[in-house]
Each structure stands twice: as C-alpha cells, then as structure tokens.
Amino acid sequence: MKNPFQKTISFIEKFIPMTFSSLILFAIIIYLGIVVGKSVISNYGSNKVIEDEETKLVELEGNLHSIQNEINYYQTYSFKEKEARAKLGYKAPGESVMSLPIDTVEEKVVDTGLAESKIKVPNYRLWWQYFSQ
Numbered sequence: 001m002k003n004p005f006q007k008t009i010s011f012i013e014k015f016i017p018m019t020f021s022s023l024i025l026f027a028i029i030i031y032l033g034i035v036v037g038k039s040v041i042s043n044y045g046s047n048k049v050i051e052d053e054e055t056k057l058v059e060l061e062g063n064l065h066s067i068q069n070e071i072n073y074y075q076t077y078s079f080k081e082k083e084a085r086a087k088l089g090y091k092a093p094g095e096s097v098m099s100l101p102i103d104t105v106e107e108k109v110v111d112t113g114l115a116e117s118k119i120k121v122p123n124y125r126l127w128w129q130y131f132s133q
Contacts, residue, residue, distance in 0.1 A: 073079055084090035091097050 081090070081092075089097065
C-alpha cells in the first residue's frame with residue numbers, strides 16, 4: 001500500500017511531465033531568477049539616481065566657480081571705484097565731473113539725413129544694368 005505522500009506525488013506527476021524533485025528544482029530556479037531580476041532592476045535604478053546626482057553636482061560646482069569669480073571681482077579696487085563713481089558721484093583727484101541734462105522726448109529729433117527714395121526698378125535689373133555696361 002502506498003502512503004498518502006506518494007499518492008500526491010503520483011497525482012502531480014500525471015498533470016506535470018516531470019518528477020517531484022525536478023519540479024522543486026524548477027521552482028528554485030524560477031525563484032532565483034525573480035530575485036536576481038529584482039536586484040538588477042534595483043541596481044539599475046540606483047545607478048540612474050547616482051548618475052543624476054553626479055550631474056547636479058557638476059552643475060553646482062560650475063555655479064560655485066562662477067559665484068566665486070564674481071566675489072573675487074567684487075573685492076577688487078576697480079569694481080569699488082566703478083561703483084563709487086556710478087552711485088556716489090565719486091571723482092578722482094584732478095578730474096572734473098560734467099553734468100549733462102537728460103534728453104526729453106520732445107527734444108529728440110529723428111535723423112533725416114537720408115531721404116527715403118522709392119526704387120521703381122527692381123534690384124536685379126539694376127545689377128543687370130551695372131554688369132552689362
């Protein structure tokens with residue numbers, strides 16, 4: 001007489017064309033494939049995040065470099081002198097400052113030095129005449 005475990009195995013073997021040990025081995029291989037697939041996907045996502053953060057880091061280092069250059073420029077004497085002249089009316093010894101009135105809209109005149117002349121002959125014909133002479 002067969003024990004109940006063997007009856008179950010024989011029942012499974014009728015529907016699945018492999019032995020029970022082969023079925024267990026197949027299930028373990030499928031499980032390991034799923035675990036490896038999940039770890040590969042997770043690793044790819046982590047590498048993508050790391051790559052994005054490295055790109056941001058490079059951009060921030062570039063911004064830091066340009067800001068540091070601006071700070072160094074703002075600390076120079078020439079910048080300080082330029083700002084003092086522009087905002088405080090500073091003048092160097094021996095210089096004279098001239099104050100000019102601001103132009104108003106009414107005082108501005110349109111330059112009419114060249115009168116607009118309409119060309120009646122097309123441009124290509126003028127060129128043809130020029131080269132055919």
